[in-house]
Amino acid sequence: MSTATVEIPLEQLINLEKIKKKKINIAIFGHGNVGSHLVNQIISSKEEISRRRDLDLNIFAIANSKTVLLQQNGLSKNWLEEKTESGKKYIPEEVISFAKNNNLQNLILVDNTADSSFVQNYSSFVENGFHLVSSNKIANTLDLNFYKELREKLTSKKRQYLYETNVGAGLPLIDTIKLLHLSGENITRIRGVFSGSLSYIFNTFSEEDRSFSSVLKSAIDKGFTEPDPREDLCGNDVGRKLLILARELDLHNEFDDISIQNLIPKDLRNVSKEEFLNRLQELDVPFQIKKKNQPKDCVFRYVADLHGDLSKETGAILTVNLTSVPKNSMLGALKGSDSIFEIYTESYGDNPIVIQGAGAGAAVTARGVFGDILRISDKEHN
Numbered sequence: 034m035s036t037a038t039v040e041i042p043l044e045q046l047i048n049l050e051k052i053k054k055k056k057i058n059i060a061i062f063g064h065g066n067v068g069s070h071l072v073n074q075i076i077s078s079k080e081e082i083s084r085r086r087d088l089d090l091n092i093f094a095i096a097n098s099k100t101v102l103l104q105q106n107g108l109s110k111n112w113l114e115e116k117t118e119s120g121k122k123y124i125p126e127e128v129i130s131f132a133k134n135n136n137l138q139n140l141i142l143v144d145n146t147a148d149s150s151f152v153q154n155y156s157s158f159v160e161n162g163f164h165l166v167s168s169n170k171i172a173n174t175l176d177l178n179f180y181k182e183l184r185e186k187l188t189s190k191k192r193q194y195l196y197e198t199n200v201g202a203g204l205p206l207i208d209t210i211k212l213l214h215l216s217g218e219n220i221t222r223i224r225g226v227f228s229g230s231l232s233y234i235f236n237t238f239s240e241e242d243r244s245f246s247s248v249l250k251s252a253i254d255k256g257f258t259e260p261d262p263r264e265d266l267c268g269n270d271v272g273r274k275l276l277i278l279a280r281e282l283d284l285h286n287e288f289d290d291i292s293i294q295n296l297i298p299k300d301l302r303n304v305s306k307e308e309f310l311n312r313l314q315e316l317d318v319p320f321q322i323k324k325k326n327q328p329k330d331c332v333f334r335y336v337a338d339l340h341g342d343l344s345k346e347t348g349a350i351l352t353v354n355l356t357s358v359p360k361n362s363m364l365g366a367l368k369g370s371d372s373i374f375e376i377y378t379e380s381y382g383d384n385p386i387v388i389q390g391a392g393a394g395a396a397v398t399a400r401g402v403f404g405d406i407l408r409i410s411d412k413e414h415n
């Protein structure tokens with residue numbers, strides 16, 4: 034019997050390589066601060082990831098509140114110009130149909146909006162095979178019925194929902210808390226400065242001789258605030274983060290259970306966003322007075338606290354307050370846009386686990402969203 038070596042042409046080998054790669058099809062909604070960083074991060078890491086992890090990350094849809102660009106074979110570096118030229122008005126169902134008609138598999142919906150109505154689409158995306166990744170906090174802070182129904186749907190469809198950036202932007206916080214809780218560690222309190230923008234604002238305002246409005250303006254320009262900065266200043270954004278953490282601990286709280294100190298003067302609360310932005314200077318005098326009346330060697334911190342009896346589903350107390358703390362305390366020593374989370378648990382006693390770092394910013398947040406996409410991609414089978 035004779036044996037012969039069959040030579041496989043190089044081109045064919047390369048094609049086999051391509052076939053082996055797992056293609057992940059991503060639809061991104063929202064390309065403002067976070068979303069546009071995310072798209073650019075994915076495009077610039079795509080080749081490296083393809084080489085190192087055998088993953089082909091394919092963004093087949095990019096949408097904002099007005100138009101969508103659908104491209105079966107993914108976006109190029111010039112996606113924004115292409116979208117401006119050929120983006121179309123759309124409804125989210127068209128993205129689902131596009132994925133179906135082109136037989137796209139391994140689907141991920143990424144929500145980088147701050148929109149409360151967009152989250153109503155999650156269920157139909159899951160129904161149609163999409164995993165969910167979200168920097169938008171709304172779906173996790175609507176009423177508990179919505180929260181539970183979404184999770185039931187995800188379980189029945191064997192889909193994942195990751196939202197690490199909902200609290201602490203790119204910091205590995207939610208994952209840590211989930212693991213501690215799942216492994217039976219009793220978390221007894223979570224306290225800290227949860228807002229990157231308010232951290233930046235009060236760090237800067239306490240240290241520098243600048244008006245409150247100019248510091249707030251810098252926070253907006255740096256992309257730290259919510260699309261409407263009043264969501265930060267009224268405490269809703271911090272309240273949402275507190276509620277998200279409470280629910281990770283299986284506590285049965287609703288948003289209305291949180292006691293929040295609103296920092297916006299009453300007559301600026303109900304005006305349009307544009308009018309608010311034109312009247313920022315009205316915040317200067319009230320905050321200058323607060324600063325003057327502060328105890329010596331103290332600084333302001335906007336502190337969120339989840340405490341009470343966390344062993345009972347309805348035993349938690351959730352508060353968000355502007356607090357004066359000594360400059361040389363852990364909270365007082367915060368710098369820049371850092372957030373800090375002190376996690377107290379039974380085993381760790383009086384010395385909390387502390388997670389600290391940039392709590393806001395488009396690049397770090399996009400990196401966190403990217404991490405969630407990769408976590409899901411790794412678990413896909415084909």
Ligand SMILES: NC(=O)C1=CN([C@@H]2O[C@H](COP(=O)(O)OP(=O)(O)OC[C@H]3O[C@@H](n4cnc5c(N)ncnc54)[C@H](O)[C@@H]3O)[C@@H](O)[C@H]2O)C=CC1
Nearest residue numbers: 063064065066067097098146147148168169260393394398
């Ligand atoms: N900026 C930060 O440091 C962090 C932001 N986040 C979250 O990231 C999300 C995005 O924040 P930014 O990028 O700063 O906001 P942004 O205002 O810059 O961008 C929002 C984008 O969403 C789009 N959009 C709004 N409604 C939409 C809809 N119904 N369908 C499709 N697109 C829609 C807008 O057109 C825009 O492109 C927010 O939910 C925010 O809470 C989370 C962690 C940190």
Ligand SMILES: N[C@@H](CC=O)C(=O)O
Nearest residue numbers: 228229230258259393
């Ligand atoms: N506006 C938020 C951004 C992240 O969620 C903050 O300031 O922390």
